[in-house]
Amino acid sequence: MSLIECVNLTREYRKGENIIRPLDGLDLEIEAGDFLALMGPSGSGKTTLLNLIAGIDSPTSGSLVIGGVDISSLSKRRLAAWRSENIGYVFQLYNLVPVLTAFENVELPLLLQKLSTKERRARVGEALEMVGIADRHNHYPRQLSGGQEQRVAIARAIVTDPAILVADEPTGDLDKPSAKSVMLLLQRLNADLNKTIIMVTHDPHTTEFAKHTLHLEKGRLLEQAGVAESGVGEGAGR
Amino acid sequence: MRQLPFEYAYRNLGRSRVRLIASLTGSALVVLLVLASAGFVRGMQLTLTQHEGIHENVIILGTGSEEALERSQIDASVETIMAASVPGLKKEAGVIYASPEINMALPVRESAESDADLPAVMRGVRPVALLVHSAVEIVEGRAPNPGEDELMVGALAHAALGVPPDRLALGRTLHFDNRDWTISGRFRAPNTVMDAEIWLPLTDLQIATKREASLSSVVLTLDTAGFADVDLIAKSRLDLEITAMREAEYYRSIAAFYRPIRIMIIVTASLIALGGLLGGLNTMYASFAARVREVGMLQALGYTRSAIVLNLSEESLFAAACGALIGATIGILMLDGLSLRFSMGAFALTLDAPVVLVGFLGGLSVGVVGAIPPAIRCLRLPIPEALKSH
Ligand SMILES: Nc1ncnc2c1ncn2[C@@H]1O[C@H](COP(=O)(O)OP(=O)(O)OP(=O)(O)O)[C@@H](O)[C@H]1O
Ligand SMILES: [Mg+2]
Numbered sequence: 001m002s003l004i005e006c007v008n009l010t011r012e013y014r015k016g017e018n019i020i021r022p023l024d025g026l027d028l029e030i031e032a033g034d035f036l037a038l039m040g041p042s043g044s045g046k047t048t049l050l051n052l053i054a055g056i057d058s059p060t061s062g063s064l065v066i067g068g069v070d071i072s073s074l075s076k077r078r079l080a081a082w083r084s085e086n087i088g089y090v091f092q093l094y095n096l097v098p099v100l101t102a103f104e105n106v107e108l109p110l111l112l113q114k115l116s117t118k119e120r121r122a123r124v125g126e127a128l129e130m131v132g133i134a135d136r137h138n139h140y141p142r143q144l145s146g147g148q149e150q151r152v153a154i155a156r157a158i159v160t161d162p163a164i165l166v167a168d169e170p171t172g173d174l175d176k177p178s179a180k181s182v183m184l185l186l187q188r189l190n191a192d193l194n195k196t197i198i199m200v201t202h203d204p205h206t207t208e209f210a211k212h213t214l215h216l217e218k219g220r221l222l223e224q225a226g227v228a229e230s231g232v233g234e235g236a237g238r
Numbered sequence: 239m240r241q242l243p244f245e246y247a248y249r250n251l252g253r254s255r256v257r258l259i260a261s262l263t264g265s266a267l268v269v270l271l272v273l274a275s276a277g278f279v280r281g282m283q284l285t286l287t288q289h290e291g292i293h294e295n296v297i298i299l300g301t302g303s304e305e306a307l308e309r310s311q312i313d314a315s316v317e318t319i320m321a322a323s324v325p326g327l328k329k330e331a332g333v334i335y336a337s338p339e340i341n342m343a344l345p346v347r348e349s350a351e352s353d354a355d356l357p358a359v360m361r362g363v364r365p366v367a368l369l370v371h372s373a374v375e376i377v378e379g380r381a382p383n384p385g386e387d388e389l390m391v392g393a394l395a396h397a398a399l400g401v402p403p404d405r406l407a408l409g410r411t412l413h414f415d416n417r418d419w420t421i422s423g424r425f426r427a428p429n430t431v432m433d434a435e436i437w438l439p440l441t442d443l444q445i446a447t448k449r450e451a452s453l454s455s456v457v458l459t460l461d462t463a464g465f466a467d468v469d470l471i472a473k474s475r476l477d478l479e480i481t482a483m484r485e486a487e488y489y490r491s492i493a494a495f496y497r498p499i500r501i502m503i504i505v506t507a508s509l510i511a512l513g514g515l516l517g518g519l520n521t522m523y524a525s526f527a528a529r530v531r532e533v534g535m536l537q538a539l540g541y542t543r544s545a546i547v548l549n550l551s552e553e554s555l556f557a558a559a560c561g562a563l564i565g566a567t568i569g570i571l572m573l574d575g576l577s578l579r580f581s582m583g584a585f586a587l588t589l590d591a592p593v594v595l596v597g598f599l600g601g602l603s604v605g606v607v608g609a610i611p612p613a614i615r616c617l618r619l620p621i622p623e624a625l626k627s628h
Contacts, residue, residue, distance in 0.1 A: 047622070048622075056622060080537070080540045080541070084539060085540075089535075089538050091625065093531075095531060095532065095625075097246070098253070099249040099250055104245075156539075
């Protein structure tokens with residue numbers, strides 16, 4: 001069984017008479033340990049799909065089973081608990097809290113878990129170490145570069161050790177060198193920590209770091225899940 | 239439910255100095271305002287209703303003048319008649335607790351040369367008045383001697399006259415009836431109308447006002463007698479045209495007379511406080527609206543809406559509490575005991591524990607009520623939309 005199974009997944013918005021259908025009967029299976037890049041024109045439903053997988057949105061119909069749990073049937077509260085354990089979300093605009101230091105930002109998701117202060121601090125330290133920004137733990141977001149902010153955001157996404165990372169255009173706001181180092185980091189998380197990563201991107205260069213690339217158009221996949229294999233990024237294993 | 243750290247709420251206050259100052263001043267002002275109005279109402283209330291020993295006192299006054307002692311005129315013989323015919327009045331060392339008095343508002347001047355009339359509330363008394371009015375305590379000097387142009391002043395008399403307190407120091411003089419009167423003593427009678435009065439010997443006031451044969455009232459202190467006994471005697475002496483009234487009741491009726499003023503003050507204060515509240519709401523809306531995306535992120539991490547509302551409220555409540563502390567401190571330093579003139583003389587703003595509590599809670603409520611609607615509004619968007627906002 002795949003880690004993520006979407007069957008006939010549909011998300012609709014009603015606007016008066018009109019029905020907008022950003023996802024329209026999508027079938028998709030994602031294996032554990034995959035690093036999937038999602039491409040497609042603007043408005044094709046990429047973010048919508050990512051949000052469904054991340055459990056911050058619910059499908060109108062179809063089924064979405066992740067790790068054996070039908071998450072479309074969970075209550076809001078349980079869904080919130082579920083995503084705090086299973087999902088790390090990396091945003092295009094980082095979404096760090098400006099009044100918290102890098103360390104405190106990374107600590108935020110751990111405050112939702114029952115951990116001793118000592119263990120929590122140790123895990124934040126590890127995550128910051130992992131993204132290579134431990135020396136900046138005392139800095140506020142405004143004191144960091146965009147690339148560094150995104151690293152902190154990635155540390156925040158992995159600190160709870162979730163099985164799945166979703167990233168919506170994680171390099172969309174970064175210059176080329178920063179984008180590359182963020183992609184290398186994601187690749188390393190996939191290879192070393194075996195995180196399943198689903199990444200939305202507009203930049204064909206970033207797909208080189210993924211294991212698979214799929215194309216969305218008008219709420220459907222252009223290819224069958226798992227068929228298109230657009231190359232495994234080099235330097236993946238280390 | 240897992241909470242967001244208070245630290246986050248607290249540091250969020252630092253995001254906008256302007257907003258922080260607005261929140262602090264807002265709640266400080268609300269507290270000051272509530273303190274001022276509640277202190278006013280409380281002070282007036284206490285002055286008119288909380289006389290010590292008042293509960294055993296009965297006032298005999300002229301029929302038809304139940305609303306204002308100043309207008310009452312009764313025959314000077316009423317004192318002896320009542321003292322003799324009411325059994326069971328309080329009596330100590332041969333003195334019967336029956337105090338003949340003249341109450342009147344009389345303009346006085348600072349000196350013969352001055353031409354400004356100051357509104358004094360005078361009470362002509364005999365020494366027995368100090369027994370009957372147990373709240374009165376001479377704190378400096380002595381009671382005035384009859385025939386020596388002396389008087390004594392209450393602690394708030396200066397406020398009634400509108401002069402600085404030291405103008406009424408021992409030995410200073412006031413001018414009326416074409417002569418100077420020397421202040422021989424100072425008394426206090428906290429939270430009573432007497433605190434703002436000027437007392438002088440009954441005969442002196444009678445001569446000065448040319449009403450030798452009349453009194454305003456006779457105040458009796460009951461011992462074994464009941465009010466009904468006094469009332470019966472008063473009613474049976476139709477020739478004297480007198481009425482008996484419990485002293486407490488007399489002041490209650492005056493308090494009732496001032497009720498519209500108190501209500502107006504409370505209403506005005508509430509309206510201004512409401513304005514402050516709306517202002518607070520407004521700054522909170524702006525502040526939280528700027529954080530919609532961040533709040534979306536917190537939800538994406540797994541924080542519940544209630545945890546977030548709680549944290550946003552903590553933030554606002556903390557600011558309000560600081561503001562309330564500032565307001566309460568300023569209020570207590572500046573307003574407590576502040577004396578105000580009114581037609582009965584003067585009274586002091588009273589910021590006692592209940593008043594301060596009400597004021598403080600008023601300030602806090604600005605924080606809570608000001609935060610919750612904007613917080614809920616900020617959380618209204620579904621997470622995906624919140625994450626898209628700028
Ligand atoms: N809350 C909403 N209400 C109505 N329509 C919506 C809503 N959210 C998204 N849509 C519509 O769904 C479609 C897909 O949106 P989505 O954000 O998934 O696109 P996307 O592929 O991520 O595009 P982009 O590359 O521009 O980010 C769009 O047509 C959009 O207008
Ligand atoms: Mg998108």
